[in-house]
Amino acid sequence: xxxxxxxxxxxxxxxxxxVLADRAGQxxxxxxxxxxxxxxxxxVIDTIVESVHETMRMSGAPAGKISAVGVxxxxxxxxxxxxxxxxxxxxxxxxxxxxxxxxxxxxxxYLDNDANLAALGEHVYGAGRDADHMIYITxxxxxxxxxxxxxxxxxxxxxxxxxxGHVTVAPDGPVCNCGNAGCLEAVSSGTAIALRARALVDDxxxxxxxxxAGGDAEQVSARSVSVAAVAGDAEAVVILRDAxxxxxxxxxGVINLLNPSAVVLGGGCIQSTAALWDAMLTEVxxxxxxxxxxAVRVVRGSLGGDAGALxxxxxxxxxx
Amino acid sequence: xxxxxxxxxxxxxxxxxxVLADRAGQxxxxxxxxxxxxxxxxxVIDTIVESVHETMRMSGAPAGKISAVGVxxxxxxxxxxxxxxxxxxxxxxxxxxxxxxxxxxxxxxYLDNDANLAALGEHVYGAGRDADHMIYITxxxxxxxxxxxxxxxxxxxxxxxxxxGHVTVAPDGPVCNCGNAGCLEAVSSGTAIALRARALVDDxxxxxxxxxAGGDAEQVSARSVSVAAVAGDAEAVVILRDAxxxxxxxxxGVINLLNPSAVVLGGGCIQSTAALWDAMLTEVxxxxxxxxxxAVRVVRGSLGGDAGALxxxxxxxxxx
Numbered sequence: 261x262x263x264x265x266x267x268x269x270x271x272x273x274x275x276x277x278x279v280l281a282d283r284a285g286q287x288x289x290x291x292x293x294x295x296x297x298x299x300x301x302x303x304v305i306d307t308i309v310e311s312v313h314e315t316m317r318m319s320g321a322p323a324g325k326i327s328a329v330g331v332x333x334x335x336x337x338x339x340x341x342x343x344x345x346x347x348x349x350x351x352x353x354x355x356x357x358x359x360x361x362x363x364x365x366x367x368x369x370y371l372d373n374d375a376n377l378a379a380l381g382e383h384v385y386g387a388g389r390d391a392d393h394m395i396y397i398t399x400x401x402x403x404x405x406x407x408x409x410x411x412x413x414x415x416x417x418x419x420x421x422x423x424x425g426h427v428t429v430a431p432d433g434p435v436c437n438c439g440n441a442g443c444l445e446a447v448s449s450g451t452a453i454a455l456r457a458r459a460l461v462d463d464x465x466x467x468x469x470x471x472x473a474g475g476d477a478e479q480v481s482a483r484s485v486s487v488a489a490v491a492g493d494a495e496a497v498v499i500l501r502d503a504x505x506x507x508x509x510x511x512x513g514v515i516n517l518l519n520p521s522a523v524v525l526g527g528g529c530i531q532s533t534a535a536l537w538d539a540m541l542t543e544v545x546x547x548x549x550x551x552x553x554x555a556v557r558v559v560r561g562s563l564g565g566d567a568g569a570l571x572x573x574x575x576x577x578x579x580x
Numbered sequence: 581x582x583x584x585x586x587x588x589x590x591x592x593x594x595x596x597x598x599v600l601a602d603r604a605g606q607x608x609x610x611x612x613x614x615x616x617x618x619x620x621x622x623x624v625i626d627t628i629v630e631s632v633h634e635t636m637r638m639s640g641a642p643a644g645k646i647s648a649v650g651v652x653x654x655x656x657x658x659x660x661x662x663x664x665x666x667x668x669x670x671x672x673x674x675x676x677x678x679x680x681x682x683x684x685x686x687x688x689x690y691l692d693n694d695a696n697l698a699a700l701g702e703h704v705y706g707a708g709r710d711a712d713h714m715i716y717i718t719x720x721x722x723x724x725x726x727x728x729x730x731x732x733x734x735x736x737x738x739x740x741x742x743x744x745g746h747v748t749v750a751p752d753g754p755v756c757n758c759g760n761a762g763c764l765e766a767v768s769s770g771t772a773i774a775l776r777a778r779a780l781v782d783d784x785x786x787x788x789x790x791x792x793a794g795g796d797a798e799q800v801s802a803r804s805v806s807v808a809a810v811a812g813d814a815e816a817v818v819i820l821r822d823a824x825x826x827x828x829x830x831x832x833g834v835i836n837l838l839n840p841s842a843v844v845l846g847g848g849c850i851q852s853t854a855a856l857w858d859a860m861l862t863e864v865x866x867x868x869x870x871x872x873x874x875a876v877r878v879v880r881g882s883l884g885g886d887a888g889a890l891x892x893x894x895x896x897x898x899x900x
Contacts, residue, residue, distance in 0.1 A: 336871055391737075392737070393736050393737040405837075407837075407838075409729065409734065414729065414838075415839070416713050416838050416839025416840060416872075416875075417711075417712070417713040417839050417840055417841035417875050417876070418839055418841075418871065418872070418875040419839070420839035420869070420871050420872045420875070421837065421838050421839040422837070422839075423836045423837060423839075423869060423872070424836075424837055426836045426867075426869055427832075427833040427836055427837055428749070428829045428832060428833055428867050429748070429751070430751065431749070431750065431825075431826075431829055438869060440866060440867045505751075506751075509748045509751055512747075512748060513747040513748055513833070514837065516743045516744075516746045516747055517725075517727075517741065517742070517743060517744055517747055517834065517837070518727075518734075518736050518741050519735070519736025519737050519738055519739070519740035519741040519742075519743075520736060520737055521737035521738075546760060547746075547748050547760045549740070549743060549746055549758060551656055551738065551740055552736075552738070552740045552743070555736075555737050555738040555740070556737070
């Protein structure tokens with residue numbers, strides 16, 4: 261029977277993850293390749309198209325069996341037109357990715373923002389299952405988010421909803437990449453954690469963090485802070501607790517504002533240590549209204565790096 | 581023809597406003613009476629029922645012409661069951677207002693939170709017209725809010741969405757009524773403005789504000805601050821600017837998070853002076869992502885104190 265399968269693609273700045281799944285969301289094949297963004301837009305799109313074909317070959321399914329493709333892409337985009345407005349990690353501006361892929365694959369292609377699709381993935385297949393009102397937050401290099409309302413991705417008026425990374429949590433805090441001061445991303449992202457750790461090391465302190473970076477100040481990263489914290493380093497724990505505290509302020513704020521049934525957190529900084537997570541939870545319990553706190557579960561994502569590709573599968577299934 | 585009219589009731593702690601309107605939302609009669617909450621629940625419900633009858637008499641419309649009643653009530657409630665969980669201003673706990681009114685009036689009665697209905701009122705008849713994604717914020721004694729998403733009131737998982745007054749904007753700020761520190765309500769409400777002004781006066785400063793309160797320190801209120809600011813008093817202006825700054829931080833946050841097409845602000849503190857409004861706008865322009873800022877208009881409500889009752893009309897019309 262035709263149209264039994266869909267492909268989901270998570271297009272990132274460094275990797276492209278493609279999965280082939282059946283209508284139940286069961287993954288039949290999985291391909292992860294480097295993006296090589298510097299080789300240009302045509303190369304990247306060729307790679308995506310080839311990845312979809314490759315999953316077909318791996319599964320042994322005949323070409324007619326695939327009915328649609330979902331794609332998660334970075335940056336602001338227009339889901340209806342399948343147009344990526346701007347993706348600095350890829351060096352793209354106004355790329356009609358949906359149209360190009362659809363012509364190449366002779367299939368309907370549905371596009372959405374990568375964080376929105378990670379939210380949808382966790383909602384349909386992961387830790388946010390049964391939560392029709394769900395907030396997804398990813399904390400890694402940056403901080404992103406996606407909103408599920410009444411079981412669907414919420415886009416807002418112009419497709420830009422979910423940018424929790426640029427909600428102010430520290431009015432007089434450090435300047436963010438976006439130009440504002442005290443955005444969540446400027447105090448709780450992996451980049452923010454690394455910057456604080458480097459400043460500490462440059463100041464002659466942070467010996468435990470420096471050791472975790474192999475003694476090389478240039479190699480100090482959020483990962484070194486995390487490793488040092490796990491080993492009990494007090495300075496590393498303070499940095500992660502502060503990041504967690506601000507994350508908790510933001511999480512409490514969205515719970516009070518949106519009264520969701522679940523908040524699901526993903527990304528490298530969430531998985532790595534207890535210090536950040538525990539500080540986040542403490543702040544959430546402190547700052548959330550009782551009735552809204554009782555209605556919500558705050559949990560780690562269960563799909564890891566597959567959330568986006570599985571969300572793309574869910575998008576393709578939702579539309580077909 | 582039967583069922584041409586609907587009534588909208590805004591039940592407040594001090595006043596009950598009831599309007600009778602036609603299907604176009606045109607107001608045919610309007611009754612405003614004191615709530616007298618201390619006289620008890622039966623008295624208050626009698627008053628509401630009588631208000632609805634009074635608007636019918638005023639309009640000269642026969643009883644059969646009214647098809648439904650919408651009611652906005654304070655406090656957390658269950659719109660589906662028409663149940664007011666808790667309304668401290670009325671002294672109510674678990675009052676099945678919808679059922680009681682429906683039995684008394686022999687009409688369908690639809691209930692929602694007062695801030696949600698003010699949001700719906702401004703969306704359908706006021707400054708948020710044509711904005712299918714709209715945030716409403718009221719700044720008066722407290723700070724409340726309502727969310728319009730895809731043209732309808734968004735309730736979240738448990739009916740509690742919209743509580744922007746309890747979003748943290750000053751992590752180490754003053755303690756709020758809810759017990760947390762630095763909620764928007766604790767720094768930008770009329771109560772917060774009055775508290776700061778009284779502290780100033782108690783400290784022997786704030787001469788302009790004290791004069792605006794007739795020289796009586798006990799009478800210092802948000803209104804005195806506003807009057808003093810309009811007269812050019814520098815201390816009053818600083819207080820209102822600070823309140824406006826935090827309001828702007830919250831408004832920018834919800835714009836970044838929800839990408840609405842309009843933010844509509846109402847309540848006494850919004851109408852009173854330019855100082856708070858201008859400081860709010862400055863902060864919004866500073867902290868909102870460019871693409872989301874371009875998509876939104878931030879405006880004062882146009883319905884004043886009628887927003888809630890007109891929202892109740894819109895609710896009744898939406899359901900019938």
